[in-house]
Amino acid sequence: MVPEPEFESYYGKQIIKTPTWKTPDVPIYLFVGGLAGASGVLAEGAALSGRPALERVARSAAAGGAVVGTVALVHDLGRPERFLNMLRVLKVTSPLSVGSYILAPFGGLSAAAAASNLTGKLPRLGRLAGLGTAAFGPPLATYTAALLSNTAVPAWHEAHRELPFVFAGSGMAAAGGMAMLFTPKAENGPARRMAIGGAVVELAGAELLKRRLGMVAEPYEQGRPGWLMKTARNMTAGSAVLSLLGGRSRLVSTVCGATYVAASVLTRFGVFEAGIASAKDPKYTVVPQKERLAARNGGAKVHQPS
Amino acid sequence: MSNSLYGPLSDVSGDAGYDEHPPRMGFFTDTSVCIGCKACEVACKEWNEVPEDGIKLSGMSYDNTQALGADTWRHVAFVEKPVHPSTTDLGLPGMGPPGWEDYEGGVPDAEGQSTESGDGGVRWLMSSDVCKHCTHAACLDVCPTGSLFRTEFGTVVVQPDICNGCGYCVPACPYGVIDLRKEDGRAFKCTLCYDRLKVGETPACAKACPTESIQYGEVSELRERARLRVQELHDKGVDVARLYGADPNDGVGGDGAFFLLLDEPEVYGLPPDPVVTTRDLGSIWKHVGAAAATILGVGVASFLGRHRR
Numbered sequence: 001m002v003p004e005p006e007f008e009s010y011y012g013k014q015i016i017k018t019p020t021w022k023t024p025d026v027p028i029y030l031f032v033g034g035l036a037g038a039s040g041v042l043a044e045g046a047a048l049s050g051r052p053a054l055e056r057v058a059r060s061a062a063a064g065g066a067v068v069g070t071v072a073l074v075h076d077l078g079r080p081e082r083f084l085n086m087l088r089v090l091k092v093t094s095p096l097s098v099g100s101y102i103l104a105p106f107g108g109l110s111a112a113a114a115a116s117n118l119t120g121k122l123p124r125l126g127r128l129a130g131l132g133t134a135a136f137g138p139p140l141a142t143y144t145a146a147l148l149s150n151t152a153v154p155a156w157h158e159a160h161r162e163l164p165f166v167f168a169g170s171g172m173a174a175a176g177g178m179a180m181l182f183t184p185k186a187e188n189g190p191a192r193r194m195a196i197g198g199a200v201v202e203l204a205g206a207e208l209l210k211r212r213l214g215m216v217a218e219p220y221e222q223g224r225p226g227w228l229m230k231t232a233r234n235m236t237a238g239s240a241v242l243s244l245l246g247g248r249s250r251l252v253s254t255v256c257g258a259t260y261v262a263a264s265v266l267t268r269f270g271v272f273e274a275g276i277a278s279a280k281d282p283k284y285t286v287v288p289q290k291e292r293l294a295a296r297n298g299g300a301k302v303h304q305p306s
Numbered sequence: 307m308s309n310s311l312y313g314p315l316s317d318v319s320g321d322a323g324y325d326e327h328p329p330r331m332g333f334f335t336d337t338s339v340c341i342g343c344k345a346c347e348v349a350c351k352e353w354n355e356v357p358e359d360g361i362k363l364s365g366m367s368y369d370n371t372q373a374l375g376a377d378t379w380r381h382v383a384f385v386e387k388p389v390h391p392s393t394t395d396l397g398l399p400g401m402g403p404p405g406w407e408d409y410e411g412g413v414p415d416a417e418g419q420s421t422e423s424g425d426g427g428v429r430w431l432m433s434s435d436v437c438k439h440c441t442h443a444a445c446l447d448v449c450p451t452g453s454l455f456r457t458e459f460g461t462v463v464v465q466p467d468i469c470n471g472c473g474y475c476v477p478a479c480p481y482g483v484i485d486l487r488k489e490d491g492r493a494f495k496c497t498l499c500y501d502r503l504k505v506g507e508t509p510a511c512a513k514a515c516p517t518e519s520i521q522y523g524e525v526s527e528l529r530e531r532a533r534l535r536v537q538e539l540h541d542k543g544v545d546v547a548r549l550y551g552a553d554p555n556d557g558v559g560g561d562g563a564f565f566l567l568l569d570e571p572e573v574y575g576l577p578p579d580p581v582v583t584t585r586d587l588g589s590i591w592k593h594v595g596a597a598a599a600t601i602l603g604v605g606v607a608s609f610l611g612r613h614r615r
Contacts, residue, residue, distance in 0.1 A: 010383060010575030011366045013373060019477040020486045041605035049609050078471015078491025082451075085470045089452040092591075093311070093584050096474050097450035134605075138598035146594045150448055150583050151477040157583055160590045164597030172604055190608040197604035279477060286572045289579035 005215070007290065009282040016152045018279050023272065025076040029069050030144045030268040033103075034171025035178060035261075036065025040110060040137025042175050042194055044130050051187040054179055056117055058191075061178045062133055063114035066107040066140075073103070095146035102143055106136040141171035148275060154285060155219045155278035156271075162212070165205035166271065170264045172198025173236055177260025180243070180253045188253060192243050195260050199240035202267070203233060216284055219274035228270030235263035312585040314554035315441050318562075322456035330460030331503060332562035333512065333520055334528035335434055336535060337574075338547060340519040342432035346380040347371060349514030353499065354379065357487070373575070374435055376487035379496040380511050381435045383574050389427030433565065433574050434520055436511070437462070437483045437496035438551055441559030442582040445475035445484050445495075453493075460525070460562055461498040469493050480558065480580035498563070525562055532566060544568070550576065557581030 009015075043058035074083045086100040109132040116126020145167045149160035156163070176195025180188050206229070210217045220229050236259075243256040278284040309315045319327040350356065359377035364370045369384040443462045446454040453468035454475060464475075464484075471491040475484045484495040499509035507513075512522035521528060529552050539547035546568050551561030557580050571578045 008570060008572050010385070010573065013575055014482065015572070015575060015577050016480065016482040017375075017476045017485050020473040021477075038601055038605070041601055042608070045605055045609040076472075078473065078486050078493075079469070082468075082470035085451040085453075085468060086472070088468070089450075091447075091450065091452070093447040093587060094450045094474065095590075096448065096472060100450060138601040139594070141601055142594045142597040145597065146590045147474075149590050150587065151474075152444065152480040152580075152583055153477045156477075157586070160586055161593050164594045165600065168597035168601050172601060176608075193608040194604060197608065201600060201604065275477075282572070285577055289577055290572075293579045 005283065005287045007283060007286045009286060013282065014280050015282050015285040016279050018276060019151070019153060020078075021272075022076050023269070025072045027265075027268045027272040029072040029076070030148075030167070030272065031170075031174065031265050032065040032069040032072070033144050034141045034167055034264060034268075035174040036062045036069060036106070036110065037137040037139070037141030038168075038171040038175030038194065038198070039065065039178065040106070040130075040133035040140075042179055042191060043113070044134035045190055046187070047127060047130055049190070051183075051190070054183045054187040054191060057179050057182045058175065059110070059114040059117045059130065059133075061175060062106075062110040062137065066103065066110050070103065070107055093150075095143055095150050099140075099143045099147060102136055102140050106133060106140050109133045109136065138168070142168050148271070151275075152285075153275045153279045154216045154288065155213075156275040158213050158216045158288075159209050162205045162209035163271070166202050166209065166267070169198045169200070169202025169205055170236075170267045173202060173239075173260045174198075174264035177239070177257040177264070180257030181261070182257075185248060185250055185253060191257075192253070195256070196240050196244055199236045199260070203237060203240075206233065206267075216278065216288060219277040219281075219284070220270070223277060225270045225272075225274035225277055228266045228273065232263040232266035232270055235259050235266070239263065309559070311447070311587055312442055312582060313559060315559050316554075318441050318460040318559075319456060319458055324458050327458040327460075330525040330562060331498065331523065332439060332460070332525040332528060332564070333436060333498070333509070333522055334532050334552075334564060334566070335436065336519050336521065336532070336566045337431065337433035338519075338535075338539065338544075338566055338568055339517045340382070340432040340434055341517055342368065342382055342384055342430075343516060344371075344382050345514040345516060346434050346511035346520055347378070347382060349510040350380045350496075353502070353510035354497070356494075374437070374481075374483045374485075374495075376485040376490075376494040379436065379494075383431075383433045383435055385429075385431035385433075385569070385573055387429045387431070387569075387573070389429050431568055431574070433567065434511070434515075435574070435576070436563050437498070438481055438558070438564070439496075439498055439562030440582065441554065441562070442584065443558075444478040444480060444582045444584060445493075447582070447584045447587075448474045448478040450474060457500055457503075459498070459500075459503050461500065461503075462562075463497045463500050464493055464495060466492055466494070478583055480577055480582065529564075532564065535566060539566075557585070 039058045039061035046055035091097040109129045112129035142164045145163035148156040176191045179191030239256040239259040246252040357377050367384040374381045439461045453465045469492040508522050512520040550567050551564030554560035
């Protein structure tokens with residue numbers, strides 16, 4: 001057990017502000033962004049390899065996720081009627097601005113691709129839209145990590161190297177899982193493989209994050225976010241093992257698929273709440289900064305996440 | 307332009323795109339002469355028509371305001387700490403008998419900002435906190451609508467008619483200054499009285515400050531004045547005096563509103579070594595890109611191998 005670090009504060013009050021982003025709006029958005037983004041890739045692969053059932057499920061997940069995500073994002077605004085101001089400028093320093101220019105085309109393209117796929121109309125334009133969905137999908141699934149990391153929130157900012165991979169993996173596990181749930185087993189091999197691959201990426205990313213961040217990783221391991229992260233990890237790992245061993249069974253596909261999706265939801269809530277917890281406790285702001293100062297001024301041997 | 311995101315930046319308005327502009331203006335808050343009268347808080351609220359921020363008693367000290375926020379653009383912190391012999395001397399000019407600065411035995415009798423209670427001395431620190439108007443302002447960087455902008459005076463201001471209340475600026479600020487006004491939905495913070503600056507007036511808080519603890523002026527001149535004031539205090543033996551936010555080489559490229567403190571920053575509720583989050587922007591996008599490529603890679607790999615299964 002590491003002893004509690006000693007630090008001073010102003011009557012124990014937090015230094016940075018607690019993020020005002022609403023829950024469940026934002027964690028849900030993080031989840032559906034990952035689900036939709038990775039589904040866009042899965043759908044295009046299904047189209048290219050001639051798996052119509054898989055394509056239909058993945059296209060629906062991509063379009064549905066984009067709709068839910070957009071609604072959640074707009075609902076989270078303090079002035080929802082001004083959501084179009086998001087497209088007023090384009091700033092690379094603002095992941096939310098960049099993300100708006102990813103979500104907007106993704107939303108339109110995925111809806112067009114899904115509509116064409118479900119109705120059978122304009123198949124060529126539909127495929128073109130599907131290609132665009134697959135292009136905007138991966139950045140949609142990962143930019144949300146930049147959204148969280150590009151803040152002063154210690155548990156998010158310090159995790160800026162690993163969080164994109166946690167989100168990428170979580171998104172792939174969700175997309176694969178969703179497709180496993182609704183695709184006949186004759187076509188769900190790629191979904192299973194994507195889910196397993198995603199699980200590996202997510203679990204490795206989360207493990208690296210904890211090792212590199214040291215004390216700032218505590219919120220990911222303690223309290224409610226700690227429970228969410230641990231439960232998600234166990235569910236994801238369990239599903240990966242189970243789908244690796246018995247993936248061809250319908251029952252296993254259903255159970256694993258649902259578990260992957262649920263675990264992805266829990267991961268996003270866990271990451272979100274860990275950041276909130278790290279913002280509320282001045283310890284996570286003060287102690288690493290004091291250590292950084294000490295290292296700079298005296299070369300003292302201290303832990304320094306960056 | 308170099309150092310647009312991090313590091314020293316000599317012409318902050320020029321970097322923001324102004325060809326011709328007035329000098330950078332800011333605050334130097336010298337907390338060693340703050341008497342905690344809160345005139346700055348009141349003047350700010352009056353002039354800027356900032357709504358009431360909760361009529362309640364904190365119970366922790368004379369500080370019932372507690373923190374900066376959407377409805378609090380100046381906040382006077384009251385620190386009460388048990389006396390430490392080496393830090394009692396505040397070296398206020400003209401206070402106390404000659405030579406009392408050298409006194410090391412404890413609390414000077416009701417001198418300066420020290421006081422005494424039954425079970426030992428209590429040291430009072432008061433400091434009027436405000437938005438730092440950073441050289442590299444994270445709130446401005448992350449604002450997706452362009453509502454937050456850099457003025458010709460080098461200050462950072464929210465345009466309420468553009469803000470859509472996304473709240474990104476709130477967790478981006480390393481000082482915890484800006485916040486959303488709940489009933490309104492939009493973000494608000496100190497404007498450094500942009501309207502008053504436009505007509506050559508002094509910001510309301512500085513105008514109201516009776517001890518000139520809050521000094522308004524050109525940042526370059528204020529920095530020099532602050533340096534001399536610290537030197538003066540050090541010469542008087544007040545070793546604890548230090549500047550906060552005055553160094554252009556710090557994590558935010560220096561603050562437009564900086565401070566002279568008499569204790570560690572965190573004692574006042576300030577971060578000891580704030581860094582603008584966009585310092586790491588390159589690394590952030592690089593990792594996001596690599597993770598996106600990983601999705602494509604895993605996606606392709608998922609369709610390789612045995613077909614039709």
